[in-house]
Amino acid sequence: MERTVLRQVVMEAIIRLRNERTDRSLFHIFQGKRSATSLQDAHFYGLESVFGMLPLKKERFEQVLRELEQAGWIRQEQTLIVTESGQRQVSSPFLVDELGGELRGYPILLWKRVSLLIQTIICLEQQTFFVPVQQDSGVKEWVRKQVKQLPKRAIWMREIHQELEIAFSQLTEREATLISYRLSGQKTGLSFPQLSERLGTDLLSLQLEFVMAWRKCLRVLPEAGLILSLGTDIDQTRMTQSAKKTWEMLKQGYSVQQIAERRRLKKSTMEDHLVEMAMYAPVFPIDQFLSAEAYEEVVIVSDHLGTFSLKRIKQELTQEIDYFQIRVALARKVVNR
The missing domain is CATH 1.10.10.10 (Winged helix-like DNA-binding domain superfamily/Winged helix DNA-binding domain)
Incomplete structure (x- = not known):
């Protein structure tokens, strides 16, 4: 196969x-x-x-x-x-590891913005009718606002072209091909099915290849360049909105009990939020939920068994540590490594 x-x-x-x-x-x-x-x-x-x-x-x-x-x-x-x-x-x-899921949609949304903005600028400059390559209403509205703020479109387009040209020189030929064939100007770029047929690659594999190529392209683009500036407002937060709200209240000095009462959260939901915070917050008050000795034992047992199975870890612990505390310890173990 x-x-x-x-x-x-x-x-x-x-x-x-x-x-x-x-x-x-x-x-x-x-x-x-x-x-x-x-x-x-x-x-x-x-x-x-x-x-x-x-x-x-x-x-x-x-x-x-x-x-x-x-x-x-x-x-x-x-x-x-x-x-x-x-x-x-x-x-x-x-x-x-190259798919960028940890960025929570940032690469995909930035691609939609960039591809539609390039198509729009080119077609406006050439006074050509076009069908938007992206149909996302939020993206189209964002592009409309951007176009109004670009008085010198031709200069902007030249700078974008230069950024992409330099970036493409640092990609493989196939990676550069995947991205360039998808871009639209007066002529609409190839759809994934069309590109799949041209390159002789199954559709889903091609889509994954494109995502990896675009993510690599983003890494080599200049940090202060035009393309990356188009995505500075994109939310890359991994924490869910509900957990984020709990986290903000915790930072404001509310106790876990006060937050649960004010937000009417069940004990299990509150624990889920705390585990999310332990996973994603750069600083987390772990000592409020388990001792340093308990944390160390969970980490040692997890490493020794080579597992994240809560049940297997629980069975090997010598201290009385509940499943919530094990989850918090494992979350911080991953962060700290």
């Missing part, structure tokens, strides 16, 4: 899950489900980069797993397991 980018990414993700999570868990990570469990799985197992970046339909996801199983690369039991044959199909560095 051919080793496509799609199959490679799925295999890499399964390896990261350490035979500890189900196909449903992986599906929810790919979908970007912002539930406490899925956010925690992505954080613990090093899959933030693929979070929400592979929104396959359930049927297609299950088809990919069947193909991998039929090839003898994985087994589906209570959890997903990569076979020895499957391990040999995966090479380093992992592609899964």
Whole structure:
């Protein structure tokens, strides 16, 4: 069976899950489900980069797993397991780390803005009718506002072209091709299906390749350049809105109990918010929730067993530490490393 980018990414993700999570868990990570469990799985197992970046339909996801199983690369039991044959199909560095899911949609939204703004400027300069390459109403409204603020469009376009030209010189030929063929001017850029047919690559693998190419392009663009300036207002916060609100109240001096009462949060919801904070906040008052000795024991047991399984860790602890405290400790373990 051919080793496509799609199959490679799925295999890499399964390896990261350490035979500890189900196909449903992986599906929810790919979908970007912002539930406490899925956010925690992505954080613990090093899959933030693929979070929400592979929104396959359930049927297609299950088809990919069947193909991998039929090839003898994985087994589906209570959890997903990569076979020895499957391990040999995966090479380093992992592609899964290049998808940018940890940026929570920033690369995709910036691409939509850049591609539509370039198309709009070119067509306005040439006084040519065009069908917007992006149909997102928020993006179209953003572009309309930007166009009004660009008095010297031709100069702006030249600078954008220079930035892209320099960036493309630092990409592979295929990466530069994927991006340039998608850009539109007077002539509409190629759609993913058209590009897939031209390059002879399956559609989903091509879309993943494009995302990786665009993310690499963003890394080599000048930080003070025009293109990156178009995305400075894009929210890249990983924390959910509800947890963020709880975090703001905690920083204002409210106690956990006061926040729960004021926001009418259940104990389980409040704990989920605190775990999110432990995962994403640069500074977190962990000593308010467990002792240094308890934290250290959770980390030692987790490392010794090579697991993030709460149940397995709980069974090995010598102190009385509840599941919420274990989750907080594991969250900070990942951050601190």
